[in-house]
Amino acid sequence: MATASMGLIGVGTMGSALALNIAENGHDIALYNLAPSTIDDLINGAGELATRLTKTNSVAELVSAMPKPRAIILLVPAGAPVDMSIDALLPLLEGGDTIIDGGNSDFRETQARTKRVEDAGINYLGVGVSGGAEGARHGPSMMVGGSPSAWEPIRPVFEAIAAKHEGTPCVAHFGPDGAGHFVKTVHNGIEYADMQLIAEIYGLLRDGEGREPASIAPMFARWNDGILKSYLTEITSKILAAVDPETGKPVLDIIVDKAGQKGTGRWTVIEAIRMGQSASIIEAAVGARVLSSERDTRKVAAGILGTGALSAQSFDEDDLEAAFLAARILSYAQGFRILKAASDEFDWSLDFAQIAEVWREGCIIRSALLDDIATAFRSEMPEGRLILSDHFASILLEKMPALRRVVAQAVLSGLPVAALSSAISWFDEIRQARGTADMIQGQRDFFGAHSFLRLDKDGAHHGPWHAERS
Incomplete structure (x- = not known):
């Protein structure tokens, strides 16, 4: 050409x-x-x-x-x-x-x-x-x-x-x-998660502390000068500060709280499940958008079940910053794991470092983290997992206590944090050397004779309940 x-x-x-x-x-x-x-x-x-x-x-x-x-x-x-x-x-x-x-x-x-x-x-x-x-x-x-x-x-x-x-x-x-379109789909899934995390933090300050949007804007502007620098962090500060010229009210206060979607976030979750991967943070974000569309039901429920914070709250902004950083890292980690599963299934040989680099400018999830993500993928990581790289593991160990404090405070005060709490659950599940699926396998064998593996013997086995019923 x-x-x-x-x-x-x-x-x-x-x-x-x-x-x-x-x-x-x-x-x-x-x-x-x-x-x-x-x-x-x-x-x-x-x-x-x-x-x-x-x-x-x-x-x-x-x-x-x-x-x-x-x-x-x-x-x-x-x-x-x-x-x-x-x-x-x-x-x-x-x-x-x-x-x-x-x-x-x-x-x-x-x-x-x-x-x-x-x-x-x-x-x-x-x-x-x-x-x-x-x-x-x-x-x-x-x-x-x-x-x-x-x-x-x-x-x-x-x-x-x-x-x-x-x-x-x-x-x-x-x-x-379909490799290019799949990478874009997962990009959008991560985008859903990032947007939902921001919305939840905004909601904690609006509904928990009763703050006006303009008073929250400087916090996001400050975050955008550091490790949380990203396109979404930047525009959030501008949206929070914006005033509607017709009414003089904050623009956010006149926007209907129903979020649309074109399907890519949902596709990310569907494909993750098909490929046997967890996309719990992204799934929480998709679910929150779905629930946002049920505005009439939410209004009725608010009158019956109560609404807003159970009591006035005061959230520590440094804790919110650390919580956002930890959850953002975990959502990226989920997204890249889905990409790995697809690469293996379709024999695409995706270059994850290159994907992170392509996302550094021009796209919605561009952020300061992407250089570090590219570097991590070009280094040795246990199990090939982003969260187990030296760089990101150290950040998570430092920041997870703040995420726990924020989510605990939100839950106790009755404020929704679907994505933030999903990040904690996923983090805690992945770090359990011995999980609880032994109980699930026991149940499956009990009602369906599906058998289970033993820690001390090879082969498939059944529990004693089968002998007791025979």
Whole structure:
């Protein structure tokens, strides 16, 4: 792709932003959208970049407007719209052309689409794009899956438009078919957890201490100057400080407390369970969003069961900081363990250090921890576990007492901390040399004759209860 001319189907918020990014980096791009006026609006507002944007009125016209070999990005909603776009493109494309799905697709669908498209002689890439509209416009973090031969011709364009960390593009090819979309899915799962942890800490101060949002903002701003520096910490301080111009009230006080979701957090939990991994912190975050949607029920329950803190509280801000740090580390650890399970199951050979580095800029979970995570994965770690690395184990040993104090105080005062408490439970379970599953195995054998292993003998065994009943 000497000229790197590209096409784009789906000129919504993300598509418009990415098109301008591509144009700004010196590449012409042909555009198609079901609503043509969206392209008109984009071109009319593009200034000098407008000359690099070409409006087309059909998929066939889009394909005809591009030199060979063609590379066409899909930024349409996940699911059926992706398949419809592929159906429209395949009869028009030729060998060497590439379809790039840049949406939040289920990685299992990407695996199936890769086979289908490649069987037709066309290249296919599934690319996770993180950073929202702002990232798409000025530099997203991108996670690529597909064949290396399909990736290499596209690579110069994607490296040019990607976010940069100290000059290094935050984009990488992670493996075949659905690898890129799976990495993006787990990214979003960690994002769910991080957002829920922040929301819970905010809730403790709002409902436990009765503090106004603006009084909480400086705490998050201070945290963002240290080890908790991250995009989400930064924007949280700004959201807390924001005032609604119409009412003069804090913006948070006028926002309806119902959180939406597009499925990637839920997919992370589902895939973790399928692969035999615990994603308890992420699951707590997904569950909290689900419960947030039941606003009418919560209002009725508040009248019957009571609401808010059982008594006035005063939380130590240093404890909250340490609690957030410990829980954030544990949520990253869960996410990377899910990535390891998928890498093993699908033979992807994921580079976990490289994943952490791609997430350092452009994406929603970019944080100061990611350099240390990359370093840890390039070092020897017991059992390959992030929390057992020298660096993170020492932090957890220091910070976990604060997390325990915060959660204990919250629980005793009747304030919800689903994700924070899940972090403690997971930490405590993983450090038990002898857990309690012996009881579960005994129960399974008692009612279902499933048998169990013994510590002192090889083979499968049954308990004495079977002999007593025979």
